[in-house]
Every structure is written in C-alpha cells, then in structure tokens.
Amino acid sequence: MTKTITVLPGDGIGPEVTESAVRVLRSVLEKSRIDVRFVEKKIGGAAIDAYGTPLPQETIDQCKNSDALLLGAVGGPKWNEKSMKRRPEQGLLGIRKAMGLFANLRPVETFQALVDASPIKRSFVENVDFVIVRELTGGLYFGRPSERRGPNQEQVVDTLAYSRQEIQRVVEKAFRLAMKRRKKVTSIDKANVLESSRMWREIVDLTAERYPEIAVNHQLVDSAAMQLITNPSQFDVLVTENMFGDILSDEASVITGSLGMMPSASLNADKVGLYEPAHGSAPDIAGQGKANPLATILSAALLLRYSLEMECEASQIERAVHDVLDHGYRTYDLQTAQQNEKTVKTEEMTDRVI
C-alpha cells in the first residue's frame, strides 16, 4: 500500500521544521508495512517568489492527489508590503478552501516538564487536556460581500455567512471526537448578539439529542475568553466558528507555555488532512537552527492518527516528545533557566525524538 504525503514547507522556519517532522515520520514508517512517498511543493511567499502566486495550480493538483498534507508556515516581512496584491496567507486560506478542510483541531495539553514555563499559575494549568474544534472554511473568512462601498468608498462590510450544513458537519465532528474522549462538548458563540450564533446553538442542541451520553454546554465567546485562563481544566472538546476559533485557539496556546508546542490538524469529509504547527514562520530566527520542531513533529503524529489510521505510531511519537522534555532537552524558545535544562538545536531535538 502506497500513501502520498505532500510536504508544503512554506517560508521562514517552515522548511526546517517540516524537515524534522519528515525525518521523524520516515523513522516511524520504516518499521511499518505502509509505503509512503513524500512530495514537496511550494506555498506562501516561496510560491510567490517562484510562480507569482501564493497557491500555484500545481500545488493544488498535487494536494488533491495526496493522502495527507504537512505544512510548515507561511509569511514574512518580505511579502508584507501593503502594495502587494498577493499575500502568503492567501495560500493558506486557499488550500483550506480548495481541500474543503472545514474542521481545524487544536489539542491543548499540559506538558508536565513545561508547566512552569506557562505565564499561568501551576494550579490552573496542571490538568489541562482539551481540543478546540474550529470551523475553518466559512464565517467572516470567506463570506461575501467583503468590500468598500459608497461614492467615496467610505463604507466597508465583511460578511459572516454560514449554511446549516456547514455548521452541522463541524459540530458533528466535535461530538464524534468527544465520544472518544471525556464526552463533554462546550459550544462557543455570541447568541445574545448574532443570528448566526443562534442558528449555531440550535444545531448544537439538535445534535446533542443524538448523543445523549455527551454533556453539552454553551458559553458566550467573551466569557469563554476568560474561562480559558481562569478554569481551563473544565474543557474537553470546544467547538466554535472560524473567527472565534482563531482568537480562542491562539489564546489557549499560552496555557501550555509555548506556541512552539502546539500542533494542529485540519480535516475534510474524507480522511485527507492538513497538518501544521500553530506557530508562524518566525523569519527572525530562520536558518539558525533555533526553531522548535516539536509542534510540527506533534502535527505529524496527528497526521498518522487521522489520515493514515496509525494510532499506535502516533502515540509513539507523542510519548517520545514527552520523554525528551522530561529528560530536560529544550529548544531556545523553551528555556526557563531551570536546573538540568539542556538547550539543543532543531536538529539535535529531532534526533532525540527519533
């Protein structure tokens, strides 16, 4: 059986961290019966430089013929000019839409070895273990109109649009995920203001009827933004629309103490998924061996779990990451000046995990 993984290194530290993750994947897959072919394609700023567009057709075609996609990160000051019509992020938004990746999963889990690196007190973050399920191809990100208006262009609108089916499918994903976990779903909306949130809430309640074992509650997004910090261990599966999910999942990353540890999976209706670290392209440290490859390595573990159905191998990688941290190995971003810490470069961190 041959599987194809398309690697989209992107910009900045993207190439370094995807290289690390590919090395880890190769070493795990070597021992399996599955034959995996890795194909590399350009996206983001790198694609703008090479093809004049952040998402070349060639990249889309290759992605559509893949079993899974592994992405580094996109963007950098080089492509940030206001005058530039084509921004690297459009590559990311474009591939999400082209592949129909409507459910973005962000696991937020405490690493015992890193608890003290969190800005939040130990007692609040010690037992955190939840997943944010963010809707990824609708809402304000893709709603039309999104434009200036009026005789002097002095009006502007963006549109938060959803269909019942778009909400339904991501809510369903969240409930299914909760069934394999602690059977608790927290749905986040702004139902006291938005009509879309009221529809969201109705659909969650309807879905809940089909999952009597699952405990469901609704939180307003402003309240959730507080509770993520004041009481994060209450959560199991959170589900929310695109923009709220963008904000809350970045906020949630402070719990673990480092964005450099946070993987993500973006799934569609098939098994094909896009796996990428939650962090950005960090152009300031690119090429110096300072990048933390762990978020990408953990994303590769999610790839094995969700796209290749290799649960055992996935948890092997996750355990290896925990072990390496427990042994005191730290990349630059994880330094806390504690005793026993050994600061290592990207490559050595990867070797240790392998």
Add this chain to the structure above:
Amino acid sequence: MTKTITVLPGDGIGPEVTESAVRVLRSVLEKSRIDVRFVEKKIGGAAIDAYGTPLPQETIDQCKNSDALLLGAVGGPKWNEKSMKRRPEQGLLGIRKAMGLFANLRPVETFQALVDASPIKRSFVENVDFVIVRELTGGLYFGRPSERRGPNQEQVVDTLAYSRQEIQRVVEKAFRLAMKRRKKVTSIDKANVLESSRMWREIVDLTAERYPEIAVNHQLVDSAAMQLITNPSQFDVLVTENMFGDILSDEASVITGSLGMMPSASLNADKVGLYEPAHGSAPDIAGQGKANPLATILSAALLLRYSLEMECEASQIERAVHDVLDHGYRTYDLQTAQQNEKTVKTEEMTDRVI
C-alpha cells in the same frame, strides 16, 4: 449648577451595586459646589417585567436629558427563555445606540493587594496599566443584514459594517487618551483577512501622522489574545472594533484577578457617558450582600472624570478603593485565604470606601 445622573439599576445585583456607587458619589459631591440630582429608571429584565420592553421610551427620554448614566447590570435566567422575543441585553445594546456611545473604555490596572488573586504569575501582571478602547455602536453588533435566508432558512448571515467616520472617531478618542498617558497606541485588527480591518489600519495610520509623539503599532487579534496574557505590561492604549473589543476586554479582566474590580465608561461625542461595571448581573448571589460593589464604585469615579470633569474627586475615590484593599478588606469574590483578609458584605465595603 445642577447636574442630572440617571441611575439604571437593571437586574440581579445591579440594584445593590448601583446603590453603593450612588452612596459614594453623594458623599463626594456633598463637599463640592456641584448640585447633583439622581433619577432612577428601569432597563433590562426589570423593564420587561414592568413595561414589556427592555428599553422603555421613558428611560430613553430621561437618559437624553442627563449629564451621565450609571448602570448596574442586565439579564438573568428569568428572561433567558428561547421563546422570549425581548431579551434584557437588547436594553443595553439599545441605550448604547440611542445615546451614540461609540467608545467603550475599560481600564485594566493591577491592584497591588490583589496581585496574587490573578491566575497569572505575579511577574507578568505586576505593572499592568492599560486602557482598552472598544468601538461600541458598529460592526457585527448592528450591521444589516442579520438574518436567515434561502427557501428553508438554511443560510444565515451577520454583517460587519463600518463607515470611515465611525472608525475615525473612535481611533481619535484612543489617540487623545494616549496623549494623556504613556503615548502608546496598539491597534488590533485582522487585516490579513478582513477588508474592514484593512480600512481600520489605514485610518489608524492616517491618524498617527497627526500625532507624531505617539508610538503606534498594529497587532492581529489572534496574536493580541496571546500577548494580553504573556506580555500585558507592553500596552498603554489598545483600540479595536466592537466584537474583538468584547472578547479582548473580557479576557483582559483575568489579569486583575477579578471581574468584580473592572469599571467601564462608554462615551459619545458630547460629555455624556454611560458608566457600568464590566461584570454581569450575577443573579445567583443577588440580594445576599455578597456582591462586590467596587467595579461600580470605580465606574462612578470614571463618571466624575469624564462627564463631570471632577478629576480630583475621581482619583479620591480610586485611592480610597486601593486603600481599603490594602487594609485587607475583601468581598466574597476576592477571598484568597490569605492572612489579614477581612471578608465584608457589600454595605460594609461601601462604608469603608466612603
């Protein structure tokens, strides 16, 4: 000179905390040359019960003939039924719109006595002192269309709408405020996705040209949601649109350790403002003397500062609140089981401040 302050107690603990704040205001005003008349009107659930609407015309008329408005809180389970067409929050949204209260100011400041009550580590929150300026009468809150669509109502849209002038006036407020503070403005948007954010950013940059002394920077809302926790002392004045402001200002409340300490001021183009605590109506503890009146008392201080131009009296109240906390007095929500803490009821806390 006679001034009129309209008091809108609202629901839950609203009546208790506004009563406290009025007592503090009376004691301060007694010694001044200004004669103040307090008039009470209904809003929210209490108005639904009495008039069948959360914002009776009588309340609006009275507010329009006032120099300042002091509000408690609205809402409660009693009016939460899905079947209810009229929700208490509509009173709040309605009065903001009717009075043109486009700029919501939320000061976030560490109270030395409460530093350890924060879920965030002392070193991160010790020197926090910023103000969030949130646009309050535009964006997704009031944009039209906001409706279901399609043959089976299976589509839904909300609209994020702004005019140049609406953005301009709130940005201007933020810059003016920064001139009286540490001369730093952080504008928060999602310019990599939203057209409205790109217009917002342009207007901030244009305004910045007229304020060469002010250091301006732009942050994406997802990144800001992280930095509010990981590096809150970097901020002086933050300015952002309505929904982002709603989420970020509630998130920011965790820094101080208690929502019970956070005042807010909502200002229009004139001097008239609406002053209210950031917390809700807490129906579970209503009528038990457990409510923390300090956020409302601090809101009354903002009322003196912004609507009555009584800066000296405003800071007197603020100093009194700090003093009372330094002496160990705590309402129920502020208990941390530290030594020297004296737990007091709403009324005694108010007496101590007076």
